[in-house]
Amino acid sequence: MTQTIAPRVRTLVLLLLAATGLLLAGAGPVSAHAALTGSDPRQGVVVDKAPAQVSLTFSEKVALSDDSLRVLDPKGKRVDRGDPANVSGTTYAVKLHSGLPDGTYTVTYQVVSEDSHPVAGAYTFSIGAPSQTTVSVSGQTAGGGIVGTLYGIGRYVSYAGFILLVGGAAFVLACWQRGAGVRAVQRFVVSGWLALTAATLTLLLMRGSYTSTGKVGDIFDLDLLGQVLQTKTGAALVSRLLLLAAAALFIAVLFGAYDKREDDEKRDLTFGLAIGGTVVAAGLAASWAMSEHASTGLQAGIAMPVDVVHLMAVAGWLGGLAALLVALFRAPADTPVEASAVRRFSRVAFGSVLALVATGIYQSWRQLGSWSAFTGTRYGQLLLVKIGLVVLLVGIAWVSRRWTARLVDTAVVKKADAADEGETEAGDGEKEHAAARTGTSASGEKAASTPVSGKKGGDSERAAQLARQQAAIDTARRKQQRDADPNRFGLRRSVLAEAGVAVVLLAVTTMLTSTEPGRTEEQARAASSASADASAAGALTLDMSFDTGGEDGKGVVRLDLDPARVGGNEMHVYVQRPNGRAFDIPEVKIAFTLESQDIGPLPVVPDHIATGHWSASGVQIPMAGEWKIAVTVRTSDIDQTTVSKNAQIG
Structure with a gap:
C-alpha cells in the first residue's frame, strides 16, 4: 500500500504547484491602494496662463520622495522646482518655474500609499493651446517588471x-513533544526560519527599487536602502529581522536542551517556551499588521491586534497541519505519531478556525464596507475564493477527525491484545529460563556445549551483527505494519489533501494582502466619478463678442463656470481685445435667468483679479436647466452693452 502513496503524493504536489503558479501569475502588478481623486490643473484642461x-x-495619505512629482514640458524637460510637499x-x-510657454505638459507621479504599496500614473494639461509632446504617458505602472x-x-x-x-513549533509544544527529537520535524521548523529570514532580507534590499525605479541594478543601491530604513515598511522589516534572531534562540532551546530533558523535567520548560514563543510569534505577526492594510483606514487601533490574532491563527492551523503531514510521512518507525497527538492538534x-472566523468577519467588514464590494471589486472576489477554500479545508479536516477517532479506537484494541500476548510470552520466558539452568532447550534437547575461548571474539561480533540485522528487520516490520494500517493511511490522505488546499489558500491570502x-476601491471610484462628472460639467466656457460703440469699445468676453452644476460654482471672466490681448474695463456684471421657471435674473458682480480677469466664488445655481447668461460690459462712463448666451447648467 505504501507503494501507491508516493505516485499520489507526487501527482497532488504537481497539481498544487500548478494551481499556485496560476494564482501567482494572475496576480500581476500590485494594485494601487491610494487613488488619484483630483488634480489642479485637471486632466486634459487648457489654461490661459x-x-x-x-x-x-x-x-x-502617501509618502513622497524627491522625484515623486515631476512636470515635463513638450520636449520632455523638467519644469518643476524644489521638492514636492x-x-x-x-x-x-x-x-513650477515661471514664464512657461504655451503647449502640452505632462505630470507624472510615483508615490507610496500609507499601507506600503507603490502608486504611479501620469496625465497631461495644456497652457494656451494643446501641442505635440515627446513625452509618453503610457506604461506608467508601479510594482511591476522583474x-x-x-x-x-x-x-x-x-x-x-x-x-x-x-505552526511547526506550536505543533511540537502543544501536540507532540516527542517530535522535538525527530530530525524531519526539526528540519521543517528550521526551514521555516530560514525561508522567513532570507525573504525578509531580500524584501529589505528590493524595497527601494520596488517603490521607485523598478530597476534590478538598484536593488543594491545603498542610498535607496537608506531611504527605505526611514520608512514605516523599512522599520517593520528590520524589526522582523531582530525578532528572527530571538526565534533562532528559541529553536536552539526547543531542539536542544528541551529534547534532552525527561518528561517530568519538561513541564516547566514547556511553559517558558510557550510564553516566549508566543511573544516572538506575536511580534513577527505585528511586523505585517503595523505596515500593511491593518495600519491604515477605519479603526486602525483595533484592526492591528485583530490582524495579529488572525495571522497567528493561520500559522497555528496551516503550519501545524504541515508539521503533522511531515510527521505522518517522515517520522521514524520507532517514533510514530501517537493518535493522542493528532487528537490534540485537532x-x-x-480553536484556530474559530479565531479565523471571528477575525475574518471583522476584517471583511472593515475592508469591504458593502455587500456589493464582494462581487464588484477584485478584493471581494478574491475574498470569496478564500472563503470557499476555508470551507473546503474545514470539510476535509472533519474527515481527518473521523480517521483520528478510528485510529484512537484501533490503538486501544492493540494495547489490549499486546497485554494478552505479554502474559503468554512471560510464561514462555519462564520455561526458557528454567531450561537454561538445566542446560537443555525449551523442548528438552541438550544445549550445545560452550565454544572454546578462541572462538569467543568471533562469536560476539557475529552476535552483534545478527542483533543489528534483527533490529533493522523489526523496524522495517513495524513500519510496514504502521503503513498497512488502513486508518493511518486514510488519515495520511486526508491530511495531505488539507495541506494541498492550504498551499492554494496561502497563495490567495498573499494576493489579498x-x-x-x-472599501478603498469603491471610495476612490466614487471620488473619481464625481471628479469626472465635475470635469465634464465644468467644461462650460462661453465666448461673447461685444461692441459698446465708443473708443476702444470692441472686444471678446469669456466666461468660465466650474463645475457648472446645481449649487456652488467658481466663475472666471476674461476680457480681451480683438487681437487677443487682455485689457481692463471699468465694470463687468453678470446675470443668470432661467426663463422656463421664471427664476432670475440673479445678479453676480465679480471681483477684479488681474488685468482683464475677474472672478467670483460660491455662485449659486438653484436649479438645473437652460440658463440665459447675460454679461454687461462698460468700457467708459457712458459706453456699455449687454451680450448674452443660453447654456445648459446642471
Whole structure:
C-alpha cells in the first residue's frame, strides 16, 4: 500500500504547484491602494496662463520622495522646482518655474500609499493651446517588471516561512513533544526560519527599487536602502529581522536542551517556551499588521491586534497541519505519531478556525464596507475564493477527525491484545529460563556445549551483527505494519489533501494582502466619478463678442463656470481685445435667468483679479436647466452693452 502513496503524493504536489503558479501569475502588478481623486490643473484642461504649481489629491495619505512629482514640458524637460510637499490633508504639490510657454505638459507621479504599496500614473494639461509632446504617458505602472515579480515571490515566501516556523513549533509544544527529537520535524521548523529570514532580507534590499525605479541594478543601491530604513515598511522589516534572531534562540532551546530533558523535567520548560514563543510569534505577526492594510483606514487601533490574532491563527492551523503531514510521512518507525497527538492538534486547529472566523468577519467588514464590494471589486472576489477554500479545508479536516477517532479506537484494541500476548510470552520466558539452568532447550534437547575461548571474539561480533540485522528487520516490520494500517493511511490522505488546499489558500491570502481593499476601491471610484462628472460639467466656457460703440469699445468676453452644476460654482471672466490681448474695463456684471421657471435674473458682480480677469466664488445655481447668461460690459462712463448666451447648467 505504501507503494501507491508516493505516485499520489507526487501527482497532488504537481497539481498544487500548478494551481499556485496560476494564482501567482494572475496576480500581476500590485494594485494601487491610494487613488488619484483630483488634480489642479485637471486632466486634459487648457489654461490661459501658466500655473504657479501643480497639486494632486489622493484618496489617502502617501509618502513622497524627491522625484515623486515631476512636470515635463513638450520636449520632455523638467519644469518643476524644489521638492514636492504636503500642502493640506491628502493634497500634495510641486512648484513650477515661471514664464512657461504655451503647449502640452505632462505630470507624472510615483508615490507610496500609507499601507506600503507603490502608486504611479501620469496625465497631461495644456497652457494656451494643446501641442505635440515627446513625452509618453503610457506604461506608467508601479510594482511591476522583474523587481515587482521578485518582490511578490518574496512576500509569498515570507508568509510561508512564518506559517511553517510558528505552526511547526506550536505543533511540537502543544501536540507532540516527542517530535522535538525527530530530525524531519526539526528540519521543517528550521526551514521555516530560514525561508522567513532570507525573504525578509531580500524584501529589505528590493524595497527601494520596488517603490521607485523598478530597476534590478538598484536593488543594491545603498542610498535607496537608506531611504527605505526611514520608512514605516523599512522599520517593520528590520524589526522582523531582530525578532528572527530571538526565534533562532528559541529553536536552539526547543531542539536542544528541551529534547534532552525527561518528561517530568519538561513541564516547566514547556511553559517558558510557550510564553516566549508566543511573544516572538506575536511580534513577527505585528511586523505585517503595523505596515500593511491593518495600519491604515477605519479603526486602525483595533484592526492591528485583530490582524495579529488572525495571522497567528493561520500559522497555528496551516503550519501545524504541515508539521503533522511531515510527521505522518517522515517520522521514524520507532517514533510514530501517537493518535493522542493528532487528537490534540485537532483541538488546536478547531480553536484556530474559530479565531479565523471571528477575525475574518471583522476584517471583511472593515475592508469591504458593502455587500456589493464582494462581487464588484477584485478584493471581494478574491475574498470569496478564500472563503470557499476555508470551507473546503474545514470539510476535509472533519474527515481527518473521523480517521483520528478510528485510529484512537484501533490503538486501544492493540494495547489490549499486546497485554494478552505479554502474559503468554512471560510464561514462555519462564520455561526458557528454567531450561537454561538445566542446560537443555525449551523442548528438552541438550544445549550445545560452550565454544572454546578462541572462538569467543568471533562469536560476539557475529552476535552483534545478527542483533543489528534483527533490529533493522523489526523496524522495517513495524513500519510496514504502521503503513498497512488502513486508518493511518486514510488519515495520511486526508491530511495531505488539507495541506494541498492550504498551499492554494496561502497563495490567495498573499494576493489579498497586495490588492486594494474593496472599501478603498469603491471610495476612490466614487471620488473619481464625481471628479469626472465635475470635469465634464465644468467644461462650460462661453465666448461673447461685444461692441459698446465708443473708443476702444470692441472686444471678446469669456466666461468660465466650474463645475457648472446645481449649487456652488467658481466663475472666471476674461476680457480681451480683438487681437487677443487682455485689457481692463471699468465694470463687468453678470446675470443668470432661467426663463422656463421664471427664476432670475440673479445678479453676480465679480471681483477684479488681474488685468482683464475677474472672478467670483460660491455662485449659486438653484436649479438645473437652460440658463440665459447675460454679461454687461462698460468700457467708459457712458459706453456699455449687454451680450448674452443660453447654456445648459446642471
